[in-house]
Amino acid sequence: MARTSLDDAALAIVNAEHHDPFSYLGMHGGGKQGLWVRAFVPGAEVVDVVDTGTGKVAARMTPADPAGLFTVHMAKHSKRFSYRLRVTIDGQSRDIDDPYGFAPVLSEFDRHLLSEGNHFRSFEKLGAHVMTVEGVEGVLFAVWAPNARRVSVVGDFNDWDGRRHSMRVHPGCGIWEIFIPGIGEGTLYKFEIKAQNGDLVPLKADPYATFMEQAPGTASIVYDLHGHEWSDDAWMKRRAETARCQDPISIYEVHLGSWRRNPEQGGRSLSYLEMADELVPYVKEMGFTHIELLPVSEFPFEGSWGYQPIGLFAPTSRFGPPNDFRVFVERCHAAGIGVILDWVVGHFPEDAHGLGLFDGTHLYEHADPRLGRHADWGTLIYNFGRDEVSNYLLANALFWFDAYHIDGLRVDAVASMLYLDYSRKDGEWIPNMYGGNENLEAIAFLKRLNELVYSHHPGAFTVAEESTAWPMVSRPTYLGGLGFGFKWNMGWMNDTLRFMGRDPIYRQHHLDDLTFGLLYAFQENFVLPLSHDEVVHGKGSLIGRMPGDRWQRFANLRLYLSFMYTHPGKKLLFMGGEFAQEAEWDHDGSLDWHLLDDDAHRGVQKLVRDLNHLYRDLPSLHERDTDHEGFAWIECHDRERTILAFRRRGAGKTGDTYVIGNFTPMMWRDFRLGVSAPGDYVECFNSDSAYYGGSNAGNTGVVTAEAIPMHGQPFSLSLTLPPLAVIMLRPAES
Numbered sequence: 001m002a003r004t005s006l007d008d009a010a011l012a013i014v015n016a017e018h019h020d021p022f023s024y025l026g027m028h029g030g031g032k033q034g035l036w037v038r039a040f041v042p043g044a045e046v047v048d049v050v051d052t053g054t055g056k057v058a059a060r061m062t063p064a065d066p067a068g069l070f071t072v073h074m075a076k077h078s079k080r081f082s083y084r085l086r087v088t089i090d091g092q093s094r095d096i097d098d099p100y101g102f103a104p105v106l107s108e109f110d111r112h113l114l115s116e117g118n119h120f121r122s123f124e125k126l127g128a129h130v131m132t133v134e135g136v137e138g139v140l141f142a143v144w145a146p147n148a149r150r151v152s153v154v155g156d157f158n159d160w161d162g163r164r165h166s167m168r169v170h171p172g173c174g175i176w177e178i179f180i181p182g183i184g185e186g187t188l189y190k191f192e193i194k195a196q197n198g199d200l201v202p203l204k205a206d207p208y209a210t211f212m213e214q215a216p217g218t219a220s221i222v223y224d225l226h227g228h229e230w231s232d233d234a235w236m237k238r239r240a241e242t243a244r245c246q247d248p249i250s251i252y253e254v255h256l257g258s259w260r261r262n263p264e265q266g267g268r269s270l271s272y273l274e275m276a277d278e279l280v281p282y283v284k285e286m287g288f289t290h291i292e293l294l295p296v297s298e299f300p301f302e303g304s305w306g307y308q309p310i311g312l313f314a315p316t317s318r319f320g321p322p323n324d325f326r327v328f329v330e331r332c333h334a335a336g337i338g339v340i341l342d343w344v345v346g347h348f349p350e351d352a353h354g355l356g357l358f359d360g361t362h363l364y365e366h367a368d369p370r371l372g373r374h375a376d377w378g379t380l381i382y383n384f385g386r387d388e389v390s391n392y393l394l395a396n397a398l399f400w401f402d403a404y405h406i407d408g409l410r411v412d413a414v415a416s417m418l419y420l421d422y423s424r425k426d427g428e429w430i431p432n433m434y435g436g437n438e439n440l441e442a443i444a445f446l447k448r449l450n451e452l453v454y455s456h457h458p459g460a461f462t463v464a465e466e467s468t469a470w471p472m473v474s475r476p477t478y479l480g481g482l483g484f485g486f487k488w489n490m491g492w493m494n495d496t497l498r499f500m501g502r503d504p505i506y507r508q509h510h511l512d513d514l515t516f517g518l519l520y521a522f523q524e525n526f527v528l529p530l531s532h533d534e535v536v537h538g539k540g541s542l543i544g545r546m547p548g549d550r551w552q553r554f555a556n557l558r559l560y561l562s563f564m565y566t567h568p569g570k571k572l573l574f575m576g577g578e579f580a581q582e583a584e585w586d587h588d589g590s591l592d593w594h595l596l597d598d599d600a601h602r603g604v605q606k607l608v609r610d611l612n613h614l615y616r617d618l619p620s621l622h623e624r625d626t627d628h629e630g631f632a633w634i635e636c637h638d639r640e641r642t643i644l645a646f647r648r649r650g651a652g653k654t655g656d657t658y659v660i661g662n663f664t665p666m667m668w669r670d671f672r673l674g675v676s677a678p679g680d681y682v683e684c685f686n687s688d689s690a691y692y693g694g695s696n697a698g699n700t701g702v703v704t705a706e707a708i709p710m711h712g713q714p715f716s717l718s719l720t721l722p723p724l725a726v727i728m729l730r731p732a733e734s
Contacts, residue, residue, distance in 0.1 A: 006065060013040055014067045014163070016194070019149060021166040026100030027080055034075035037061065039085055039098060040163065042068035046088040049074075050095060051081055058083065067163070082134075097136050097181035099165060105133060105140050106170065106177055114144070115173035117387025120452060122395040123313060123403075126175070127208025130184055130224040138181035139222050141167065141189070143206065144388060145359035146174020148193045153178060154203065155189035155219070162192035162200075187222040188213065190353070195360025202352040205310060207364075207392065210403075211322055212298040212311045218353040220311070225403055228326055232405060235333035239407060239459035244485055245525055246651065248622035249570035250612050251340065252288040252578070253531055254279065255305060256296065256319055259575055261590035272315075272324035276331035284335040286578060286605075287612025291332060292340040292410060294532065296325070300351055305532070305587055306342065307412060308349040308379060312396045315404070329405050338407035340463070341400060345393050346413040347379035356380050364389050370430050374416065376423050384417075385441035390448070397449055401457040409453070411484070414466040414473070417442040443482070450483030461485035463527060474525040489526040489569055492517040497534065500560045503547050504664045504724070508639040514563075514663075515636050515644070525626040526569040530577055535585045543580040543604075552665055554580065554600045555694060555724035558607050558687040559661065562726035565611040566621065566648065566659040568631050579605040603693030614685055614728070619650035620657040634658070634674060634711050641668055643721065645711075657684075658729040660721060667697055668721040673729075674711025680704050680732035681717055688722030697722035702732065 012018035013025065029035045037049050039061065047061040047070040058077070061070035084095045106125060113119035114126070126142045133140070141153045151169070152162040157180070167176035190203040205212060209220035230236075257269045259279060270278065283291055295306030298314040306316070315325040332339050348364070350356050355364040365380040366372030372381050383389050400406045416422045421429040421437045432440050450462055464473050464484040475481025499513035535541050546556035557580055565571060576591045579601045583592060595601040615621045624630020635645040642663040647656050658675065662668060675681065681703050688694030703717045710716035721727070 006069075010038075010064060010069060010071075013038075013166075014065050014069055016150060016152065016163040016166060018166060020169060022100055022168045026098060027083065030080055031078050034073060035077045035080060036071065036073050037083070038064075038069070038071045039100070040067075040069050041085070041087055042161065042164065043089050044068060044070065044087050045091075046086075046093075048086040050084045050086050052084055053082060057086065097138070099138075099178055099180050102133055102136075102179045102181075104168060104170070104177065105131075105179055106142060106175065111170050111173045111175060114175060114388070114391070117391035119391060120395050120398055120456075121402075122391060123208055123210075123399045127206055127210065127313065128187075128189065128220065128222045130222065130226075131179075133179050133181075136181045137184065138179055139183050139187065140177065140179045141206075142175055142177040143167075143191050143208075144173075144175050144392075145191070145193055145363070147196055147361040147363065148176070148201075148359040149196050149198065150194040151176040151359075152192040153180065153189055154192045155183075155187055157183045157187055157189075160190075160203075162194075183222070185222050185224045188219040189222065190219055193359050197360065199360065201357065201360050204358060205353045207312070207355060207358075209298075209311050209314050212314045212317060214317045215300045215302070218300070218310075218351075220314075221317075223322055225322060228323055230326075230330065230405065232330050232333040235336075236405065236459075239338075242459045244459070244461050245626045246623050248289055248616040249486075249527070249625075250288045250565075250615055251290045251292045251527070251570070251572040252283050252286065253292045253294070253572055253574040255294045255532065255575065255585075255587060257302070258585070258587050258590055260593065263590075267590065269319060272320040272328040275319070276328045280328075280331045280335050280337065283332075283337055286609045287616060288337065289612075289616065290338040290340050290407070292408075292572065293342065295342045295344050295412075297344070300349070302587065304349075307344050308347075308377075309344050310349065310351060310354045312345075312393075313399055326404055333405070339405075340408035340410055341406050342412055343397065343400075343409040344412045345382065345396075346411075346417045347374050347377060347381050349379055364392075368430065370424075370428055371420070374423070375428075383441075384439070384445040390445050393445070394449055394452055397453060398456055401453065401460055407459075408461045408463060408485075410463040410465060410488075411446075411449075412465055414446070414464045415468050415470070417446065418466070418468070418470055446482050446484075447477045450485075451477055454483070454485075463488065466490075472524075485525060486527050486570060487524045488529045488531075488572075489517065489521075489524075490529070491520075492526070492567075492569070493529055493531075493534070496560070496563070497545065499663075500556060501545050501547065504552075504642070507642045507663050511636075511639050511642060511644075515633075517567075518631065518633070521568050521631070522626060522628040527572050528564050528567060528569040529572040530564065530574060531572060532574045532585060535574060535576070535581070538584070540584050541581050542577050543582060544584075548665070550600070552724060554604065555665070555688070557604060558692055558694065559663065559724045559726055561604070561608060562611060562685070562687040563661055565615050566646075566657075566726065566728065568625050568648075570625055571615065573608070578608040600693045603691070607687060607692040610685070618648075618657055618684075618730075619652065619654045620648045623651040624649060635660075641666070641671075643668065643671065645673055655731050655733075659726060660719065660729075661726045662721040662723060665723045667723050671719045671721050672708065672710040673717045673719055674709070674713030675705050675715050675717055676713050677731065678705045678707070678715050681729040682732050683727055684730050685728040686722065686725065687727070688725035694725065695722060697725075698727065699729075703729065
């Protein structure tokens with residue numbers, strides 16, 4: 001067919017240049033002027049307008065351009081009617097619903113909330129949603145791209161042709177939408193965006209996609225999150241009634257791809273459902289209260305471990321579809337285990353299909369690299385001061401609690417968000433309006449984040465990975481804090497690891513590395529983290545950092561883990577640390593589970609299991625983790641013998657727990673420990689037990705207090721302190 005002379009609007013449709021295709025395509029007119037129907041159907045030979053009320057052909061459309069534009073003027077039709085298009089291609093005819101025959105789906109109120117940045121359930125409106133409109137099944141697509149000239153949905157349903165499904169724009173908020181009938185779950189799609197200068201932006205993944213292709217694929221996938229029937233009502237009700245600071249929280253940090261692999265199938269990673277079968281029972285048996293997952297939001301680069309996410313709303317497809325991840329969370333809850341997600345909002349990668357230059361402009365990121373780019377990481381920084389960007393991230397946080405019933409978010413790299421000069425030299429950053437280095441917009445964002453999480457999801461909590469001395473990170477916003485529930489205690493981790501790495505002969509000169517943390521231990525609600533960061537980048541493993549011969553290295557690790565579990569603060573241990581993984585963590589491999597054939601490694605695993613259960617069972621070890629009343633030094637000045645002793649107190653009348661640590665390979669006999677009451681004291685834990693691989697030195701189970709004053713107390717115990725070990729004692733009657 002020869003090309004005819006087209007008016008400007010028709011030419012814009014054919015060339016995919018029309019800013020408002022709904023004003024031209026579809027059915028228009030009425031009254032005395034009759035009706036116009038226009039459709040763009042590339043490849044069609046014949047297109048008829050079918051009256052859905054009668055099922056009969058109302059008119060045959062005229063080809064207006066060989067590219068696929070068809071039009072018809074029905075002069076005798078004064079009233080609009082419901083219609084379909086009967087399209088003939090290669091001699092085969094089928095009826096289709098015209099996407100340009102549907103009214104807008106997004107309400108004016110939704111558009112208003114989205115434009116002002118206060119739609120905290122924006123994930124229900126933007127993205128791709130399977131739905132029925134006017135009795136027709138299909139998918140609603142909606143995306144924010146305020147500076148685009150044209151936006152189209154492209155996918156496997158339209159041959160990735162940006163001319164076919166150009167979207168409707170809502171100018172007041174910059175949101176584009178289109179309902180495409182006849183497609184559904186499993187459809188691959190992206191957004192084709194033409195910038196204001198006429199250039200096509202690289203095809204973009206949907207920022208709100210709930211499912212995405214596994215790398216190296218980059219398409220979004222339509223997925224219907226409705227219909228899953230949760231079975232964790234009892235857990236959710238109990239969670240809402242929980243006071244987190246008084247609870248035992250012992251976290252097993254996991255990288256799903258490398259916890260355990262299937263050697264019989266090429267060493268592949270386990271799926272979400274396999275993790276539910278294998279990881280959940282293991283964590284339950286080990287006594288951990290929570291699993292913390294390294295980021296599961298979809299990410300393209302395996303080597304980023306998930307810390308450079310592209311799809312914030314999509315659990316990675318590496319391990320299965322979204323509903324399988326829901327099953328994993330459900331199984332955790334059924335086992336009494338909470339789920340914490342690492343959440344990365346401090347930065348995002350520059351991958352072409354991601355958020356960078358999304359509509360041809362710096363939409364999600366700052367334009368100025370002094371504000372908008374991390375040179376060290378090669379990533380971009382969100383513009384937290386832009387309402388729509390802040391709304392996107394806040395809604396994402398709430399989404400994970402709402403759609404996946406997670407129990408906590410650990411916010412990554414908070415320090416990089418708080419400081420404008422983070423990892424920047426003079427001249428590489430811009431001061432705030434007061435001349436300081438605080439990122440006021442990020443601070444406001446973090447406060448709002450925590451207010452929303454705690455108000456919308458009772459019993460859930462947030463954790464900050466914050467490595468500086470920023471005050472009141474885990475204090476309420478109404479008191480001037482950032483509002484987090486907890487903060488990682490990076491100072492404790494650095495000091496204690498440095499101490500434990502020293503030869504015991506020198507430790508007496510560095511005892512402050514162990515005691516200094518108690519000077520600030522209750523200024524925040526702390527988590528004591530032995531995380532993945534401590535077993536990568538040449539740092540080796542935890543056991544590899546312990547000094548001495550093989551026996552001493554294992555004794556030192558048992559000592560260190562025991563010290564952590566008895567020290568004030570919630571606990572976090574990265575996978576493999578619980579059985580003394582020898583090698584540095586490899587994200588492309590599996591943990592070395594064969595090490596459990598060795599008694600020493602199996603002993604460490606038994607120790608961690610027992611410590612978890614003691615920590616949970618003894619209120620004195622957890623009820624006052626964040627309260628200075630829960631801790632008292634007994635001995636912290638015995639440098640020569642390098643001994644520490646302290647008392648942990650519970651909130652009720654449950655009895656104190658006395659903790660003594662010997663940080664040398666010497667056995668100390670007749671160590672006097674001051675106690676407040678007479679009677680028998682039970683040695684309830686000894687990290688030197690032969691059961692854990694130790695020398696079995698100790699106090700034969702029970703020690704009787706004598707009326708010999710010591711440490712300011714009227715009574716004392718004569719103790720044998722095993723080498724490189726922690727012992728715990730409790731009054732026999734408690």
